Structures are given as C-alpha cells and as structure tokens.
Amino acid sequence: MTTTDWPLSSYLELGALASAVPCARLHARQVLWEWGLAVLTDTVGLVVSELVTNGIQASAGVIGSWYQGQWAAGIPPVRLWLCSDREKVLVEVWDGNEQKPQTQEVDLEADGGRGLLLVETLCAEWGTYMPENSTGKCVWAVVTKRNRL
Secondary structure, three states: OOHHHOOEEEEEEEOOOOOHHHHHHHHHHHHHHHOOOHHHHHHHHHHHHHHHHHHHHHHOOOOEEEEOOEEEEOOOOEEEEEEEOOOEEEEEEEEOOOOOOOOOOOOOOOOOOOHHHHHHHHOOEEEEEOOOOOOOEEEEEEEEHHHOO
C-alpha cells in the first residue's frame, strides 16, 4: 500500500504512550467528519485503536530507529496515516519494531490478543510492509462502507 494513491490524506505522529490511543481515535473521528465519511467513524476508530495499541506495545524495548534515512535514539513514535478515495479509508500505522504482527488463537480468558482478529474481521483487507530507508514496519488496513459496524 502506498499513501500517494489516495487523494485525501492525514498524518499524525504520536509518542508511544497509552494516551496516544484516544488521541489517534479522536483525530480519526475529526478527519472522517471533515471528509464527509462520518458513517465510517466507529469502524475506523476501532481499527485505529487496535493498530496504534499494537504499535505502542511493539515499540516497548526499542531503543532507537531509522525513519526515512534518519536515526533517532530512544523509543520511536507511532505514526498514523489516514487516506481515502471518498469510498474507503486506508489506515496505516508505523512503529519502530521490525517484527510483523500475527493473529493469535483467541483465549477467552485473556484480557487482550484479539486486536488483529478484529481488524481482519472489520476490514476488506490488511497487511504489513517494511518501508524503505526505515526500520520498523507499517501495518495497514482498508475499511469500506460494506465493512462498517
């Protein structure tokens, strides 16, 4: 996936902190309202929450990262892109950890571990890629009007 293929786009860089999740969700809500896609707000908000949460968890323990050819010491931020062609929304989240996410078997007793299963269920498609000149990964998901909550 590449964000240049989408006419509408928004970018937000967040600290890898738990407080980033509601900030990312609020950002998504406002952007979708501005784009006239409020009908997708709940689904996109949930996908953003799950992917940003995973990005924050993946960043724990990372002590530096390359991004677009520049080195930065310390815990890397989490980067969020929202893009749209006015029919569907692409959500992309970058974190500094190169380990690709994997869906897990659902443990009904566990407090977590269902995020990617939710993303897989709610989205038309999703995946990961390694960006050029950067460490880490981007996890992306496409929400369509057919897949909304």
